Amino acid sequence: MKYKKLYIVFIILLILCLSCGCRTNLHAKGERFIDYNDGVETLSNEEAINLVKEITAFMDTGIETGEDVEGLNGENFAYFKNKEDENTLEIYHRNYIKDSAYEYLTGMYKITGFRERMGKAKKNLNSGYIRYKLNSTGDFYILSREDNEICIEAIFNKDSSLGEGMPDTDKGQIFLTLCDDNKWRISKISQWYDDLVFYELEEYIDEFFDTQNNVKEDYEAFIKEYGYDKNGNRIGMQMLRYLPKDEILINSGSGSLEEFGNMYILRILSKLATHLAYEEIYARHGKIYPKYSIEYNYFNGLDWYKENKEFSENDLSDIERHNLEIIKAHLEEF
CATH class of the missing domain: 3.10.450 (Nuclear Transport Factor 2; Chain: A,)
Structure with a gap:
């Protein structure tokens, strides 16, 4: 009888130990790392x-x-x-x-x-x-x-x-x-x-890249052209505009950039935004871009852009040519 009681106590203790052990393991499983x-x-x-x-x-x-x-x-x-x-x-x-x-x-x-x-x-x-x-x-x-x-x-x-x-x-x-x-x-x-963690494009990628018509090689060329500085370092490609459908340098077609104070904006633009600020001077006159190029995708998404089959470099004013030179010099600094 004495051994039987000890045996029952042993079994109870064993069950309790196993129960505690299972609870410990379940907790460890949830946070095992x-x-x-x-x-x-x-x-x-x-x-x-x-x-x-x-x-x-x-x-x-x-x-x-x-x-x-x-x-x-x-x-x-x-x-x-x-x-x-x-x-x-x-x-x-x-x-x-x-x-x-x-x-x-x-x-x-x-x-x-x-x-x-x-x-x-x-x-x-x-x-x-x-x-x-x-x-x-x-x-x-x-x-x-x-x-x-x-x-x-x-x-x-x-x-x-x-x-x-x-x-x-x-x-x-x-x-x-x-x-x-x-x-x-x-x-x-x-x-x-x-690749948003490096280039800060987030939803802007859809403005440059047509997911139904562009391919991986187009994107890689896009990154190679605008995602690096002259030393080969990754740089941001974020956009800067007052409104989603607005222009980057609003006054670049009507007066000198120096006179309108746009030089500050120009200095903080990414390489991509600087390139588009350059092209938007042409785009105001309806310059036609290759289909599904980043310029084609970008400007065709803006309400003010209209293609002009008669577009010519002669359409540009002296002020616009002057501003193009300023933006081009800044673009070459990247």
Whole structure:
């Protein structure tokens, strides 16, 4: 009888230990990468890849959606089904993703906050300027590793909004950076069409690049021409205008740039914007550009532009020629 009682006590203790152990393991599973976030020596290549794969798989396929609501712009939208998914996403953002990369990833997977809750737009809708999505089930490789940065190569899949001239899949890079608090975070995502973290184009890309008629080589030529300075360094290509459909240098056709104070604006323009400021002097007279060139795509999207089959260089005034020389000299400084 004595041994029987001891045996029962032992079984009860064993069950309690196993129960506690299971709870501990379940908790560890939810935040299993936190122990890896201690520095460069403790984050192996395999762990770096697993971290990226887990985050992208969660955003891509791991979040269940439930209640449908009307989205921000009338689109079909669904809240996260489980509150735990919102908490998990917050943990990933806080511990493993820098803000700029988080905005990129949530845009890619159509995730947004709405009425104090998180949700996803339906998959058949375009997600703004994100044209390729990370393939969370594809292969990931370490491209390079330095003291404070790990570069991982990944596969991206084409969005249905792109034309047939685009490759169905293409490679891109994900960068993990060791931050000041000694935590590794996804800091940049670079893919040939969505290279926004470097060039600050965001939705402006659609003003220069016709996704139904241009091809990858057109985009690469665009980046090569306007995305670098004379020393080969990446530079921003952002636009500067008073209004979305306005002109860049409004008075460049009616008076000297020096007289109208446009020199300050000219000095802060990107190389791309400077080139378009140069061409808009011609465009006011209806200069015709090659079909689907960046100038064609850009000016045909502006209300004031009208093609003129009779266009001639002789149409330009002396003031316009003077301003062209000023802008050209500035453009050559890049």
